[in-house]
Structures are given as C-alpha cells and as structure tokens.
Amino acid sequence: MQVLLVDDDGALTRFLERGLAEEGYTVTSAADGEAALELLEAMLPDLVVLDLNLPRRDGTEVLAALRARHAEVPVLVLTGRSEVASRVRCLDLGADDCLLKPFSLAELKARCRALLRRRGGTAHLVLRHEDLEVNRVEHTVQRGGREVALTRTEYALLECLMLHRGRPVSRARLLEEVWHESAENGTNIVDVYVNYLRRKLGDEGPAPLIQTVRGLGYAVGMPVARRETFWTHA
Template sequence: MRVLLVEDEPKLAAFIHKALTEDAFSVVTARDGETALELARSASYDIVILDIMLPRMDGFAVCQAMRALHPDVPILMLSARGMIEDRVRGLDTGADDYLTKPFALSELTARMRALLRRQPTAALKVLTVADLTLDPVRRLVTRGGRQLDLTQKELALLEYLMRNAGQVLTRAMIAEQVWDVTWDRLTNVNDVFINHLRKKLEESGEPRLIHAVRGVGYVMRSDDEGACA
C-alpha cells in the first residue's frame, strides 16, 4: 500500500514514516502542500495522510486540490486544531476522516485500515503473478498454497514488484518508491532485499519470478524470457 504523508513537522513525520514502513506500507513524505500536489500528479497513492497546518498551502486547500486529482483516494486529515468548525471544514473540503493531535499510532493505523477497507479500488484486490498471491489488506503472501513469512520491508518490496509486474523497475525507482530515499549507487540495499525475497519465493524449488536486468534493475514476470539472472 502506497501512502502519501504530508506533514511539515520533522520529528512527527519521521515517527509516522518509520512506524508505517515497519507495518509494510510504502511511504512517500512531503513537507509542504505544493510538493504534495506535485507528487500526487506524478504518481498514484492508496491513501493520503494530510496535516492542516502546512507552509505554502494549508491542508484545506491541498485537500480540495487533491480531491480534484484523485476523487476516490481516501484522505485522513491530522491537526492540533480540535475545534468542531475545523473538523467540519476538513470533511467538507473532501477529507474522509479527521484525527486530532496528539494521537496514538494504533488509532492512526486503525483509521487508515478502516478507510482502505471501504475503497472498492484495484489497490485492495489480491495481487497474483503465476502461483504467487499477495493480499494487501490481510498482509498475506502465498506461493502454490504455501504461506510465506516475510518481513515488513520484504512485503513492501514484493507488493511494489507485483503491482508493476512485467515492467522493468530501475534501482532508483525501487529506492524512491519503496524506501522513500534517493538511490545511492554505492549501496546494494536493493540487491540484498531482492536476494532475501528470492530465497523465500523459491524455497521449495519454484521457478524464478524476480529477474535481474543487467545495468538497470529488476522485473517480475512468470517466465524467464529475456531475463539476465
């Protein structure tokens, strides 16, 4: 599940980002409203977590513009302003839910999952590549009926690969979309996680699904035609 987190307070943004990433969400963070809208125009997200008090554009304006771009994406507003007028305004501008700061992380994730369950979108459907399936809501992965025990980071990586099956994904794309970091050519973090994932997917001798494209990145497909490794 891809999350767009719009929060200008660095410590809170880092806290939410870390917690959601550990829960297998793929999180992209924006620190102001204009950046958030740029990200929303260039990619799709399964849910948006939006603070109201933002530089450049406030959350109400961002919410209205976001709703015009993506009418069906759930938006959860965050604010230290607990006045009923603010809640009503947030909901009227297009938010699906409103959470007042300070809040428990468990409540944030519970509200996120509740919003996601209501969405009749392709993002919630079980993903399938050959005999591999991934249920993004239940966080359940099976191959040939065998349930796989994946770490949260492995799960986030696998979901990104499966949602883009057949498409060659560069190492930079994987770093930015899964880890929300700028790719460093000197690091092999992508390759390490790919290798861990491959071992679990092929533990019982199943055919390879994640193929390397030399000098570029990786592609997930159900056959090895044109694959380099």
C-alpha cells in the same frame, strides 16, 4: 503502498514516517500546502495523511484542491482543532476520515488500513500472479494458500516486482524504490535479497516465479516469448 504525509511539525513527521514505514508503506513528506499539491501530481499516492495547519496553503485549501483533481484518493485529516464545525467542514470538503490530535500511532495505522480497504477496490490492493498473493493492506504474502513470513525489506522487494509484473525491473530501480539508494554504490544487495525471496517462496526450481532477465534485472510474470526478445537485444 505510497503514502503522502503532509505536516509542518518536523518531529511529528519523523515519528509518523518511521511508524508508517514499519507497516510497509513508502512515505513521502511535505511540510507545506504548495509542496503537497506539487507532490500529489508527481506521485499520485494511494493515501494522503493531511494536517490542517500548514504554511503557504491551509490544509482545507489543499483538501479542496485535491478533491477537485483526484476524487478517488483517500484522505485522512489530522487536526488539533477540537471544534466539531471544523471536522464537519473537512468531511464536507471530501475528507474520508478525521483524527483529532493527540492520537495514538496504533489508531492512525488502523484508520489508514480501513481507508485503503474501503477505497480503490481489491484489484489494486491485492496483487496476484499464479498461486502468489500479496495483500498490500495487511502486508501479508501467501503462496499456494500458505502464508509466507517476510521481513519488511523482502516484502517491499516482492511488492515492487509484483507492481511491475510482466516487465523487467532493473537493479538500479529496485535499489532506489526499495532501499532508497543509488546504483552508484555498487552493492549486490538486490541479488542477495532476490535469493532470500526465492528460498522463502520455494522458488528455486527450473522455472522460478522471480525471473532473471539478462542485462535488465528481475521480473515476475514475464511471458517466455517476451523474455527471449529482451535477451536477443541485451
């Protein structure tokens, strides 16, 4: 789940990045309004957490521009402006929720979950393949109706594979998206964690859910005929 966090307070940004990452979100940050709008076009996040007091372009300007381009992206506004008129204006401009500073991290997380449940439909938020279900709001995994306990990294790896289901995902891309590392480091951590996932999912039979695509990486839900085509050209 991609979150765009927009705030020019470095200490608060780092605190929120850690807190949201603990929930399994992938967080990208911007410290001013112009950078926020550029990132919005580049990544099209699942959720925007937006402060109002920003350099270069004010948060209300960012909100108005965001809504004009992307009506479907949920926006949680953070504000230290206690006057009711300021919050009403944000809601009128298209904010889905406003949270007054100071706030608790637990409340911010709960509001993020609520916004993600309300917006976008379940097809994007609950990923399914065969008897596997990944809930991207609650960060839970079930297989055959049984809940599977995963670490944060294991969950992020499975989510990435499920988001690309039907296509192979290279080790380099998995390293970048899950571990934020370069393939130049020469690590085998992807293979290690795929094995962890397979064991926890009970996925070690002759036809595993997580498939190895020779020379290309790993895949979930790739048809046999398509895998053979990849192997032919590998």
